[in-house]
Amino acid sequence: MSTTSQAVSGRVFAPYSVYKGKAAFSVDPVLPTFTKMDSGFLRVKRKGVILLTFWPAIGERKYNWEKRQKFALSPTEVGSLITMGPNDSSEFYHDPGMLSSNAGQVRKSLSIKALADGNGYFISLNVSNNILKTSERLVVPVTAAEFAVMKTACSFALPHLMGWDRLTNQLPQSGPERSSKVDPRYLDVEWDK
Amino acid sequence: MSTTSQAVSGRVFAPYSVYKGKAAFSVDPVLPTFTKMDSGFLRVKRKGVILLTFWPAIGERKYNWEKRQKFALSPTEVGSLITMGPNDSSEFYHDPGMLSSNAGQVRKSLSIKALADGNGYFISLNVSNNILKTSERLVVPVTAAEFAVMKTACSFALPHLMGWDRLTNQLPQSGPERSSKVDPRYLDVEWDK
Amino acid sequence: MSTTSQAVSGRVFAPYSVYKGKAAFSVDPVLPTFTKMDSGFLRVKRKGVILLTFWPAIGERKYNWEKRQKFALSPTEVGSLITMGPNDSSEFYHDPGMLSSNAGQVRKSLSIKALADGNGYFISLNVSNNILKTSERLVVPVTAAEFAVMKTACSFALPHLMGWDRLTNQLPQSGPERSSKVDPRYLDVEWDK
């Protein structure tokens, strides 16, 4: 019983990790947060993301987690990723200090580039940091099978990132029967403003 | 504990919103309602819809929510949307006063039109109101990535709109074992009327 | 509280219905049944089906439910349906009395035939009953959008028909940590017989 409630309320770590020669990366969903409104209803406060974490190899099968770099895909960027065909490429640009006094000081770009034979992708993260005067590039080649896992898992996660999985927890709302035989075409919903 | 039950029973607002230069729109699932029958069983009373809400821009990054217009996609219209290819276009017509004394007074049409390069769509809502003598047109261009989010989220939501997600909450029905080795091909279900 | 438990334990009716000129049909998932084994574990006793019910029109927007005919798609037949392209056709044959003394007396066939323009299908159910000396044919044309709803909903339902949705209800199994850095490739599972 106590196990159940801990399982339900606790954070679960279940990253999908890919280890290759020069670097590794993991894919991990981060759920949205909610705010309770005065009405008692919940509203999504911050949407969820797919968090990509890259860290470099420092020897055979040895990796340096301390030098990890992160890139958080928004739901729309996830939409880009899950529609990529075997010959498509995508590039995303982030400024994690955007809208703050740190704007422009750290620039990140994530590139997903199809291999010429269509059997995989190069995924690379570039981070240039004007404060620390550093510029890093972490590249991981992924196979078509690994990218398929990423696409399937991200498609599964997308409604959860948006908060739409909350749909499944609603109680049925009962009310008086309306026995129209003609499809009412959901009139009420549209008529009200 | 009280948080859980509020989360479960409360309405959750989690629209997917797209803001562009002339207007914005949001996509929001509305769950079906159920009626309890004399047998104690539940029946879907009104199917769920995907509610699209459009509202106009009135300046840079300023929008007028008071002038919003709604369009509710039925499950079958959602079926249209989620099967659209990159070069397809669709148009839906609604009369929210249909079957009432207001029939024909408000006409709405939603048009989804592929861009010539296949990299997105123009989504436009036209509302002509004979009572108020108004005619409005709200247009939002969406990228392929934004449309992919809409398609994935609407595909996820569709079984919920239909009430089919209730399937997952059934208890197992136990009974005496039947140890036939040959596939009974579900004889009983078809034989009964 | 009582509403919840009734919602959870009660049967929910949520058919997807299509009404056309000559006939109507509905699509309705029927869940598997389970048997408890001596070990306390559950085993699927009878797999679920997608139940198709057809009934004829007897006038404008009037249908005769008493003359309904049923056809239950097995999981593998659902697999056929959900992979149909816009120009594909399928036909399924059932003998609901198979393996009993009624074998061969009632024959049913369901045909799904693509329209020449690829924008929909003719779905027809033929039932010939040697006992009653009757032969009936019920035909419903469906649009591409209606078929898309059927495919999406049946894809959603398929794992439930198979009993695989039970996967999601498992408790985590805790145990001593194993800190191998190399992927163990799931050795134990395969090594045991």
Place this chain on the structure above:
Amino acid sequence: MSTTSQAVSGRVFAPYSVYKGKAAFSVDPVLPTFTKMDSGFLRVKRKGVILLTFWPAIGERKYNWEKRQKFALSPTEVGSLITMGPNDSSEFYHDPGMLSSNAGQVRKSLSIKALADGNGYFISLNVSNNILKTSERLVVPVTAAEFAVMKTACSFALPHLMGWDRLTNQLPQSGPERSSKVDPRYLDVEWDK
């Protein structure tokens, strides 16, 4: 009440089985296991797999379960399977004794080979055992419909094998409202290391 908790905590057996002339095989998901960390959080200890079990025919509609052979598909191998087109083929190699003193003594390979007409696949499992001096080959032809069931069910199962379905059980995290109108692009998540 007791039925519910047993249903939830107990193991459910729901294999998808295909019986053909020379052999049969079943497809069965095996969930991941979790470890509780010092923080109270859960971490995936061993990822789930799709377990394929093959066993030979020994007569008409008679099969020898004692001679079964297993092959466990990892999430990435499942990614390969679910992206196979009608003309694709795949082959997977396992050594269940890998990393132990039994390394190299048992070799397994699973081959999925498209039929020339694109209407199905030959699935064959080869097991050569140096200890027992045996070599076995079990082949089952599957139709396109049967393979579609496997792909749909494995796609459904994949996030569960990875532990990502745990996402759906989280409680909402409340907190003070932040009323920024501009998309904050998930700044915090990326800024922190």
